[in-house]
Amino acid sequence: MSKKDKKTAKKKDSQLVLRLDKSERDAFVELCKELDTSAAREIRGFIRKFMDDHAAQAGE
Template structure:
């Protein structure tokens, strides 16, 4: 799904949908909250590092 660009810097414009076990998802979100971060932020960081290391 692509959203209209509103001109805001850093605006995200696409989504990545994935399926995983509910237990893993819940544990991941719980740990992110405990670490004062968000699941989305951590997944974006992983993707950026993966691209840097392998791209």
């Protein structure tokens, strides 16, 4: 599978809107830049880990 095919296969098709303090958002985005990552990538990672961590509980 080529890079283009992999990118197309993982296309995002939904959004989650959050409301938070501007200062918190700005500090988070700045920290992500310093760590050479993106805010969106980190939030997606958090969601995936949260879901994995709680998957067993959801089945109860």
